Amino acid sequence: MNRGDQKLGLWLGLGTAGFYAAANIAGSLLFRDRLPDPLGIHWGPAGVVDGTGSFWLHVIPGSLALLLVTGLLAGIAVASGMQAPGSRWMLAGGIGLGGLLTSMLLAGLVDQMDRAHAMGAPMHLPTLATGAVAGVLWAWACGWLYGPPGPDAAAAVAPRLATDRGGDAVAAASGLTMTVTIRAGRAFSLLLLVPLALLAVVAVAAPPHVLLILIPAALLVFGAFVVCLRGRVVVDPSGIRVYGGGFWRMLATRPAEVRSVEVRDINAMEYGGWGYRVSGHGVGFITGSGPALIVRRKIGMDIIYSVDTVEHAEQLAGLLGGYARLEASGGTGPRR
Known part of the structure; x- marks a missing residue:
């Protein structure tokens, strides 16, 4: 594995981990004035809040967890070498898991907005589903982009x-x-995040019929980016x-x-x-x-x-x- 590929893997993994943490912090601060105090920070098997805590107890540990999970798996994948079996999919797995956790953290906040009490608030399913799909697509693109070159x-x-x-x-x-x-190049690869990020943001407040239009459009844009x-x-x-x-x-x-x-x-x-x-x-x-x-x-x-x-x-x-x-x-x- 050459140094250029190692840098690419680190950039994809650590850059995405930073993006996830920033998205969690920015989303939490954006909704802060509309969230109850104490805030729901734990969800039970039914997907509803069953534990509360302070606002910063949600933001700081959640962001650190995103950095740790995504960054650690990406670092292990890159350190093991691009030619190591499964290394590209370990990188993709870390990025995909981080995307799922990010969507869960943000989806948990959306249905707490404008509530007097956090207990019993469910996760916002459109936000969860959209964020999870966007994370999986980006993870697949990263694993594919980082993969070993074809026969040369x-x-x-x-x-x-x-x-x-x-x-x-x-x-x-x-x-x-x-x-x-x-x-x-890296700048072009980074542009792939834009339609996925916009879709995730719009999904927070968009009604279902709007999502039915946005999701196919985002998939078309994603496909065009992947081809290039x-x-x-x-x-x-x-x-x-x-x-x-x-x-x-x-x-x-x-x-x-x-x-x-x-x-x-x-x-x-x-x-x-x-x-x-x-x-x-x-x-x-x-x-x-x-x-x-x-x-x-x-x-x-x-x-x-x-x-x-x-x-x-x-x-x-x-x-x-x-x-x-x-x-x-x-x-x-x-x-x-």
Whole structure:
């Protein structure tokens, strides 16, 4: 496991733990003037308050528990190494459990608002359900994002590809396939929390018919984000393509369509941001600022593929250029 992946795991785990604790503190302070004193801090098997205490007895231990549960499991997962069996799902489990606890703490407050006494107050089920679903979705995304990269055939491509921008027809004639896994930057990943957080906040006061509209909308937004969080750029005898989310095939370009291939650093904002982008500069799958492969086509807009490193971008460019040259010369290399 490389250091970059370790930092990603720590950022996802500890960052989410901090978000949960902050959500509990902010939600409690927001509702404080409408809560009874003493406040319900324990719920029995029936889901109603059966124990009370001070406001801060709810806020401080609850927030510390969220930090401990989520942060501890995330730390163990990261320390065990990304390749260790189950480490990615231990990270996801800690994040999911923290999300469930956060939704329980906030749901327990909602139905205590404007009550004279806390005893017997139930948990607010829409808040509990919405928060739990949002937590599970975010946990799944974190586990998937932190998971080990797919097969990377960069090592199988001859180093000379990096020095031959025009393309290596010899390597192409051998039918090599190269796959590079790419991940979105941290800022883009953090945006995934926004629709889930908004949904959780709205669910506190929204009537059921509004939730029926909001939940599918949030799921669609979540799905779109997941597709753009990670991808696989593949070059083989059929050309180049990217798989959004690792499974959604898009932006395929055949060797016969390639006029030239360029490798350069890009700024995501010049293409309109992250994800599947269409702009005056072309069509692209952008996971952040950094190295990218610019495929200039004979007909149509340029295609931009984000790549993890300049070295991999050079290798992809060399192999794709080789297939394009082989196609132009009427070569008979392997076809799939």
